[in-house]
Amino acid sequence: MFLTRSEYDRGVNTFSPEGRLFQVEYAIEAIKLGSTAIGIKTKEGVVLAVEKRIKSSAMVTSTIEKILEVDHHIGCAVSGLMADSRTLVDYARLECAQYFFLYDEKMSVESVAQASSNLAIRFGDTDYDHVAMSRPYGVAIMFAGYDESGPQLYHMDPSGTFLHFDAKAIGAGSEGAQQSLQEHYNKSMTLKEAIKTVLLILKQVMEETLKADNVEIATVTKDRLFHMFTKEEVEVEIQDLGEAEL
Numbered sequence: 001m002f003l004t005r006s007e008y009d010r011g012v013n014t015f016s017p018e019g020r021l022f023q024v025e026y027a028i029e030a031i032k033l034g035s036t037a038i039g040i041k042t043k044e045g046v047v048l049a050v051e052k053r054i055k056s057s058a059m060v061t062s063t064i065e066k067i068l069e070v071d072h073h074i075g076c077a078v079s080g081l082m083a084d085s086r087t088l089v090d091y092a093r094l095e096c097a098q099y100f101f102l103y104d105e106k107m108s109v110e111s112v113a114q115a116s117s118n119l120a121i122r123f124g125d126t127d128y129d130h131v132a133m134s135r136p137y138g139v140a141i142m143f144a145g146y147d148e149s150g151p152q153l154y155h156m157d158p159s160g161t162f163l164h165f166d167a168k169a170i171g172a173g174s175e176g177a178q179q180s181l182q183e184h185y186n187k188s189m190t191l192k193e194a195i196k197t198v199l200l201i202l203k204q205v206m207e208e209t210l211k212a213d214n215v216e217i218a219t220v221t222k223d224r225l226f227h228m229f230t231k232e233e234v235e236v237e238i239q240d241l242g243e244a245e246l
Contacts, residue, residue, distance in 0.1 A: 012124040027136035027158035034079035036173035038198040039142045041153040041166050044191040045221030046144035048077040049198040051206050052214045067218045071096040073145050075218050075226040079171035080139035092116045109145035109152035113162040121160035140170045144220050173205030
């Protein structure tokens, strides 16, 4: 007896006759409603920039965190459900701490992305510990870091798929942002040029005017490791843009 479409919708681990997992597809669609985030890898390091949506003038903007530190050498940008992102990021932090405790060395960015993806695909599974979810995680994450292989940028989506990128955009404006990245990214660009590029792209795709209050910037380099820009540093970068266009 065949299940109806609604029954396939309710079953998080049930494939439709067409081979689709609808709950995973819905979670991926939910990411397109989140804040736009952009990451670029250069020879010097990786830059992340994310828009912060300010829904009320009474909101304290410093409490909106879209870029988070995973370890001293790894940061991440998230888009989607923030509660879900905290679960995955906390898990990644724990994996990094345990790895360093056991092996006395830093965990690679790829290993962190893989560990997080292993958790992401445990939804609907009761055989694992209490961190397993009853539904797919509604969040996409870009892991940026600097390890023994140099600068690294990985993207993970709700399906648990993680891939290595030179430049990647996620969130509501990802389609237009990714197109701009393909047109303007080159492997020889400096970190400074990458910062300018991500801000100009955000300026294009954001509905609001680009300001220090509604954007976060972070870099990961060999010397400074993970560095979150202060509000003053973000203001300087935005002022340096001037009237520049892509």
